[in-house]
Amino acid sequence: MKPFDYQRAHSLADASGRMGDAASIIAGGTNLLDLMKIQVMTPSRVIDISRLSGMDRIEPHGDGLRIGALVTNTTLATDARIRAGWPVLSRAILAGASAQIRNKATTGGNLLQRTRCPYFYDTAMACNKRAPGTGCSAQGGSGRMLALFGTSDDCLAAHPSDMAVGLAVLGAEVEIRASSGDTRTLPVTQLYTLPGNRPDIETGLEKGDIITAVILPAPRIGTRQTYRKVRDRASYAFALVSVAAVLKMDGDTIAEAALAFGGVAPRPWTDAAVNGLLTGKRPEPATFERAAAHLVPDTAPHPETAFKRPLLRRTLIATLREASGLAGQVDTARNAPSGAPQ
């Protein structure tokens, strides 16, 4: 690691005031320290907000919940209220990382984690996200973990978070405190900017902005929720493709449908038209095929990412079968990677 000054923030205003071009906030540190060790990130000042009081609580917020930015992934996934009212969020978090990392990683940090594109991680390679203007080594390189949607010629990287996909499907909002002390909220999907010709800019956050909480809307009573993740090994791997689904059935038709997709875009990906194609329809193979055909792009931005097109189609259909009850009884453990919908 490059040397840095370690500073403990006394308050949010204090943390905000200490931020600058070469400063970085640290909370769980599971991604930042990893990147600092290989000198992909080299902050000269690291501001520790992990001891700020009150930010590690999950509190009622209207009919929903306000999740402090310092709530760990484990605390969030195992919270009895989350398990009962927003199970897809529990499932999504439990699908990510390892128990050790979930114990340390925070809600705010999870949202702001960096891509795991191998060229971003390799300082010997060109990467527009890490070193703007140097080019994109993924073009013509290895592309198994790259995105299908939202890419540009300058960057093909995917956002790695599972939690963010769970939040996106639930319509959660991010609460942001500006350096002025004002607070604003943004839907999780709008926190992120697409790479365009500035892949180094990943969010709409400005200097001094700090994510203070995530706000969950009221639970969607009567919905079936599921999170299905496909990856290269059975556990502790980033998603090739993941699908979060929240479906409400009314007899034999789908009354409401919300979907979000992970591993396929620089942000948790959503497509309102796909949700619309399912709403009011019977949960049958033709319905699912139509939704999948609308979602899956005709071409992939990288030849090695082309396999994700059929993979996404099949994962979406399997998830819809499960969430609509068409899949039948969910059997145990390993054979039911996303578990029983609730």
Added chain:
Amino acid sequence: MGGPSGPPFSVSARRLGAGTAGVNAHAPGTDRGVPSPPLERAGQAVPVRLAAALVANDFTRPAALHRAARPRRAEEKFWNRQRVAWFGPDTVGPDTARPQLALDLSSLNARHEERFLMTKLTVNGQSHTLALDPRTTLLDALRDHLDLTGTKKGCDHGQCGACTVLVNGTRVNSCLCLAAMHDEDEITTIEGLGSPDSLNALQAAFVEKDGYQCGYCTPGQIMSATALFDELKAGHPSYVSPDLDHAEMTDAEIAERMSGNLCRCSAYPLIREAIAMAAEVKS
């Protein structure tokens, strides 16, 4: 991959025999914070000689040591580069050109010490106060400053789990923790579970079931499994739990919950058996 994350000079000082477990080798108040080099050991081997070059140059030394401490040209270049990397370009001044002294550390040590953070860690019930470079991970603090080498450094990036310890009762990758962020925290390492004469249930089960081959990942596996029991007891679900409100000790649950601990010898089936056996012993 991951460069030196501990203070570069503490290792040198310790190699010279200055550091002992639980004692900060750079305690404020000692002579410039650098322990006296035992002169008779200098010049033995290259690392020691380089170490002598690093720590000895504030001291009056016999000419022999002076020569021994003089790095070769390539080494000189290397250390100058390191100095720039560690302390910034402004620390390379005219003195670097002095032929007999490639490194004048007096000002560097002072700058280095300014960054030190006093950190209190309670490890296995024993409290220690360490002065640490901010870069020091909890893993390096345990291994290099407290001589608790039971906790292993595998990947140093949170991918393998060999460094798993308990912080205030929960398992974490100690390689992904800054020690300074754990000031006042309670740490449990493999040394805190049982002793060779009196293994705890998990340790005994790993021996009984032969849950390892080379053994390097074993301390991490055992620390991780220790926390697994507590998490199951607290009703935490996992990715493979059919129901988010009920989790049982099944083989699939153990596999999923231990996925943050890799075993390159692939002793996984026996590791899972050992954990299941210890769970039975406990209940």
